[in-house]
Amino acid sequence: xxxxxxxxxxxxxxxxxxxxxxxxxxxxxxxxxxxxxxxxxxxxxxxxxxxxxxxxxxxxxxxxxxxxxxxxxxxxxxxxxxxxxxxxxxxxxxxxxxxxxxxxxxxxxxxxxxxxxxxxxxxxxxxxxxxxxxxxxxxxxxxxxxxxxxxxxxxxxxxxxxxxxxxxxxxxxxxxxxxxxxxxxxxxxxxxxxxxxxxxxxxxxxxxxxxxxxxxxxxxxxxxxxxxxxxxxxxxxxxxxxxxxxxxxxxxx
Numbered sequence: 382x383x384x385x386x387x388x389x390x391x392x393x394x395x396x397x398x399x400x401x402x403x404x405x406x407x408x409x410x411x412x413x414x415x416x417x418x419x420x421x422x423x424x425x426x427x428x429x430x431x432x433x434x435x436x437x438x439x440x441x442x443x444x445x446x447x448x449x450x451x452x453x454x455x456x457x458x459x460x461x462x463x464x465x466x467x468x469x470x471x472x473x474x475x476x477x478x479x480x481x482x483x484x485x486x487x488x489x490x491x492x493x494x495x496x497x498x499x500x501x502x503x504x505x506x507x508x509x510x511x512x513x514x515x516x517x518x519x520x521x522x523x524x525x526x527x528x529x530x531x532x533x534x535x536x537x538x539x540x541x542x543x544x545x546x547x548x549x550x551x552x553x554x555x556x557x558x559x560x561x562x563x564x565x566x567x568x569x570x571x572x573x574x575x576x577x578x579x580x581x582x583x584x585x586x587x588x589x590x591x592x593x594x595x596x597x598x599x600x601x602x603x604x605x606x607x608x609x610x611x612x613x614x615x616x617x618x619x620x621x622x623x624x625x626x627x628x629x630x631x632x633x634x
Contacts, residue, residue: 382406383539383571388427388437390420397423398434399595408569410562410585412576415592416617421575422543424592428573429461429541430454441539459487462537462570466544468528470516476503477512480531487535502530506560522553526560533564540565542574546581558584579618582606591617 383405390398398420405411413421426432428439430446439446441457449457470479477499484495503509506526516524525545532540542561546554562585565572574581582589586603593613599606609615 382442383428383573384438384440385424385428386438386440388424388434388439390423390427390432390434397595398427400437401592401595401597402437403590403597403600405571405573405588407571408566409587410565410572410574411588411590412574412582412586413590413592414576414579414582414617416577416620419592420595421577421592425541425543425573425575429463430458457539459535460538462532462535462540464525464528464532464540464542464545466547468516468524470524470527470531472516474516475512476508476514476516476519476527479516479527480534483531483535498534499530502534503527505533505564506530521548522550522557525549525553525557529557529560529564533568533570536568538570540570540572542572544576545574546576546578551580554578554580555584561585593617 384403386402388398388401401424413424415421423432427434433447438448441460444453444457446454446457471482474482480499480502481495484490484498490498499512503511506529508523508526508530511519511523516527519527545557545561549557558581561572561574564570574585576582583603586606589601589603589606590597591599591611591614599609599611599614606614607618
């Protein structure tokens, strides 16, 4: 479980996060949603340690990530996997080399064991026999899968995903969502996904946190979100044309 307590962050005098708290449970796919500029990505970066909040706490299974000693912070970082927006693959490295990169950097594992682990992860995300291809030789959806394989190659306890469906067609986006949810459940990972895609919310949102102008205005699950009375969340849903789509489906039986 990851718990955040009263996270605050200001940039150049502008409040970006105004005291955000929440709990992200094991084996759950949790989503942080909101429009552009609401603080979603900043919050994610605070949770993974890329940005230090001005105040507040981040706790991984009770371990203080912000104020804990160096040993604790290093241990937690080794337990984190991350899929960046756009996959962030190395253009000059093959698929195999991209997935193996964390093993090369963080372990003393023999080369044959690394390769076995890489092949296992590629197979798990539905990619086999692509080891020697370059990122430029595979599709956007395949690049996302490679990114997921790299994120789980260290067998993480915590998985962070930033806008996984950016640039993907709807069918591929659903496939990526399902893969993230399956891996979360299968390996009992604590997964946090930043997204603005309402299809993702309804498909995999076991816990959803809605941010608006740096504040948490709503939290709940995907089943209750359409019943919200929060005006800003309603506006966000309409902007995604989600409620309209739901009503059309209901009218059509």
